[in-house]
Amino acid sequence: MGSNERRERAKEETRRRILDAARELFASEGADAVTMRRIAERIEYTPTAIYVHFKDKLALLRELMTSDLQVFAAHFASVAAVEDPIERMCTMGHAYVDFALTHPNHYRLLFITTLPIPKTELTPAAGTGSPEEDAYTMLELVVGAALASGRLRPEHTDLPLLCQTVWSCMHGVASLAISMRCHAEFEWRPVSDITAMTLQCMVRGLVRDGDPYLSTLGAHP
Amino acid sequence: MGSNERRERAKEETRRRILDAARELFASEGADAVTMRRIAERIEYTPTAIYVHFKDKLALLRELMTSDLQVFAAHFASVAAVEDPIERMCTMGHAYVDFALTHPNHYRLLFITTLPIPKTELTPAAGTGSPEEDAYTMLELVVGAALASGRLRPEHTDLPLLCQTVWSCMHGVASLAISMRCHAEFEWRPVSDITAMTLQCMVRGLVRDGDPYLSTLGAHP
DNA sequence: CCGCTTAGTTAACGCCGTTAACCGAATTAA
DNA sequence: TTAATTCGGTTAACGGCGTTAACTAAGCGG
Known part of the structure; x- marks a missing residue:
């Protein structure tokens, strides 16, 4: 039947x-x-x-999280199209913060709230690994491309360290913006400005002097 | 009586x-x-x-917060002693992350959890303003000194933007480390390494080429 | 037709923050 | 000295939370 x-x-x-x-x-x-x-x-x-x-509320939220992570990952679809690897990295950074601010509750659940997540229970049936790893893999791909382009300073060779540094900074911009939205006592600059500033500094810290991308940032007289 | x-x-x-x-x-x-x-x-x-x-639990937590903010501010006591303004900024960054990791619960309460805080109720009797503003004022002082030293790139003139960018990055390192502690599926680099890397990139993005502090970061062969 | 699996319900437990009503000791006033 | 009042603290309760145990009833295979 x-x-x-x-x-x-x-x-x-x-x-x-x-x-x-x-x-x-x-x-x-x-x-x-x-x-x-x-x-x-x-x-x-x-x-x-x-x-x-x-099983319980945690399991429910965990499953909600994994499906939302796919939405999150999908938010970076357009990033791959950017030709220049350095610019691509910046585009990804902007997309990251953009996702966080347009879906603050989702971002909170994914990256701010710490759910005790026994990863072993996450069905690895999806094949490629958990979506969270996939999002991180995307980051590794983008930063890896920048690294492989040979345009980074020679002292930067540790890909995980590079990824985690970039991620930390972007997460900082996003989460501080979300957390401190209500605090009006600081004269907050627009989040997009902080994002741009952060990426600009990071890029200058990462790439060699005289990289062509630097000239697009701000023409120094 | x-x-x-x-x-x-x-x-x-x-x-x-x-x-x-x-x-x-x-x-x-x-x-x-x-x-x-x-x-x-x-x-x-x-x-x-x-x-x-x-009045209620929120009021209790709010008061707990303000007293903890003083502990937080006290954590930066030694920072002022650093002579070089650029190095001072980096020292402050390290101290910030250090506080967050040694007092993760306090850090969560102060900067990650968003309590609906009606600031108007905070007694402004303390004179100088809320402790939170004081901590921020300290940041403004340190970054302001770097700015006033004339060693920053000429395009950097917006002090609030500078402060918020630096704060965002440091908050990112700290909060991501706290939030993601359990996730062992990434091969996490030591937080101190990420902090150093972040600060190194930020500084290179902020100061003019050839600044004396840069030579202390890493000797490029 | 009968027994079994199973999606869903009822009732309850022990937590939580918070409120209203009350108590009793110390202070004040007569 | 005694009566009135203040007020720190308690008792009992409300509604909401996540979760469990016991049960119901419908649909399936034999």
């Missing part, structure tokens, strides 16, 4: 509806609004019904 | 004990452990007793 398959599809459907409800709640009202009871209320189920599909 | 004063002192004492208990709980077990009930349990009071001294 194919009816068993239909049952399975229905279960999958319910599971998806739970995730969608959680995502909507999360995106519109923030992390505090994501409650087992409110999720259940949205899909007109009992809170305990969720436990049929997910 | 002085007995009234004694009563007031006793109240102040209880208030202090509440804050201390909250701080200990927070430092040793993290934010989740800071519960009105657990705080009360520590000082052998009823949870509701806390409400005699603090």
Whole structure:
């Protein structure tokens, strides 16, 4: 009988509806609004019904995270098109901060909130590895290309160190902007300015003197 | 009668004990452990007793924050002693990350968790302004000295932009290190290396070519 | 038709922050 | 000295949270 398959599809459907409800709640009202009871209320189920599909709230959030990581990764689709490897790196930086500010709740969940994530439970069935690794892999690809171009200073050879440094700085711009949005007592410069400034400094610190990309940054009289 | 004063002192004492208990709980077990009930349990009071001294949990945390900000600011005491203004900036950066990693819970509360803080309620009686502004003022002082030294590239003139860029990068190193501590799937470089790398790049992006401080970074063959 | 699996419900537990009503000791005033 | 008042602290309770155990009922295979 194919009816068993239909049952399975229905279960999958319910599971998806739970995730969608959680995502909507999360995106519109923030992390505090994501409650087992409110999720259940949205899909007109009992809170305990969720436990049929997910071990607990953490498992639910973890799965939400992995699917959001794919959205995150997709945000960098256009980056690969940039020809110049140095410029590509900067474009990626801007895209990173842009994602964080347009989806602050998602960014929080992905990179600010520390969920105790037992990675071993993440299904490695996806083949290439976890999406988080994939996003990091994209970074490694872009920074690696800059490194391979031979335009970086000779003392820069440690690719992981380079990636983590760049990531840290971009994360700093993004997360500080998100965290400190309300604090009006500082005269905050536009985030795009801080992003540009950061990338400009980083690039100058990374590439050799006289690199062609530097001349596009600011014409020094 | 002085007995009234004694009563007031006793109240102040209880208030202090509440804050201390909250701080200990927070430092040793993290934010989740800071519960009105657990705080009360520590000082052998009823949870509701806390409400005699603090409007609600948020007010308590806010006050905890301001006192911790003073500890934070004190962490930079030695920075002022560094002669060279560029080196001073780097020393401050290292001290910043060092504070974040040795007091991760405090750092979280201060700069990662976004508490809805109505600053208007913060007593401006301290005179100089809020401690948070003071820490920021210290940053402005240090970066301002670098700017005033005339050793920065001529295109860098916007002090707030400079401060916020430097702060963002250091916050990025610190907070990413805190958030991602558990994720062992990346081969993380030591945080001190990332800090040094970040500062090195920032400095090279900020100061003019041929600045004496650059030669102390890495001798290029 | 019968027994089994299973999506979903009911009821409850122990936590949480917070409030209203109350208590009792110390201070003040008569 | 005694009555009134202040106020630090307690008791009991409310509504909300994540989660569990026990149960219901529908659909499947034999």
